[in-house]
Amino acid sequence: MLYIFDLGNVIVDIDFRRVLGVWSNLSGVPLAALSAGFTQGDAFHRHERGEISDEEFAALLCDELGIALSYEQFSAGWQEVFVGLRKEVIAIMQRLRQQGHRVVVLSNTNRLHSTYWPEQYPEVRAAADAIYLSQELGMRKPEPRIYQHVLQQEGVKPDQAVFFDDSLDNVEGARALGIEGVLVTDSHTVPAYFS
Structure with a gap:
């Protein structure tokens, strides 16, 4: 088999709430607002297919969520998904x-x-x-x-x-x-x- x-x-x-918690702390945007706005939409799917770069994905997602993070800050939060x-x-x-x-x-x-x-x-x-x-x-x-x-x-x-x-x-x-x-x-x- x-x-x-x-x-x-x-x-x-994995737990995406951990990711949003880091981004909330770094951006000053309330966690509730990030939780409400976070979806696994088109940018997410394109990134998972390798159609867009990590940097493009970070910029798109920050734009979607209305947060201003450096690529390094975004990445630091992104890796917190693993428990x-x-x-x-x-x-x-x-x-x-x-x-x-x-x-x-x-x-x-x-x-x-x-x-x-x-x-x-x-x-x-x-x-x-x-x-x-x-x-x-x-x-x-x-x-x-x-x-x-x-x-x-x-x-x-x-x-x-x-x-x-x-x-x-x-x-x-x-x-x-x-x-x-x-x-x-x-x-x-x-x-x-x-x-």
């Missing part, structure tokens, strides 16, 4: 590989984050046979082609794959292609699936 794991809130806990590793999921990934299964990571991410988390959490790369990142592929979940790309690269049919993600849209995108999709709602979902 091929087991496909999302990164954020599946292998690594910590779900070690029990890493252990499951390692066990699956020992049992002869393929284990890969498929993440909607961006260059800013992908220059950070591999150093912070080297356990992720060590527990995966391959890592597929949206900004390197020029496509993002839930676009059908990104799942098809992973299946093709791994040489498996959809019914030979299980996909774990914390986004219902992404899970439904995988299911539409015949992949078993598991919606990860908290840190217990993945361990419970394998228990």
Whole structure:
């Protein structure tokens, strides 16, 4: 079997409120105002596909939120999204590989984050046979082609794959292609699936 794991809130806990907290402190804009204005819109999606640079993304998002931050300040806040590793999921990934299964990571991410988390959490790369990142592929979940790309690269049919993600849209995108999709709602979902 091929087991496909999302990164954020599946292998690594993330929390965008931490990002907004840093930006609020640096900009003086109230956290409530930033929370109300923060969406994962067009700029977010284009950045995750690698269509715009980190600097362009920072400028667009600061403009959207009405905050004046330097690129360095923006970046410092952006990296605060990472909370910590779900070690029990890493252990499951390692066990699956020992049992002869393929284990890969498929993440909607961006260059800013992908220059950070591999150093912070080297356990992720060590527990995966391959890592597929949206900004390197020029496509993002839930676009059908990104799942098809992973299946093709791994040489498996959809019914030979299980996909774990914390986004219902992404899970439904995988299911539409015949992949078993598991919606990860908290840190217990993945361990419970394998228990």
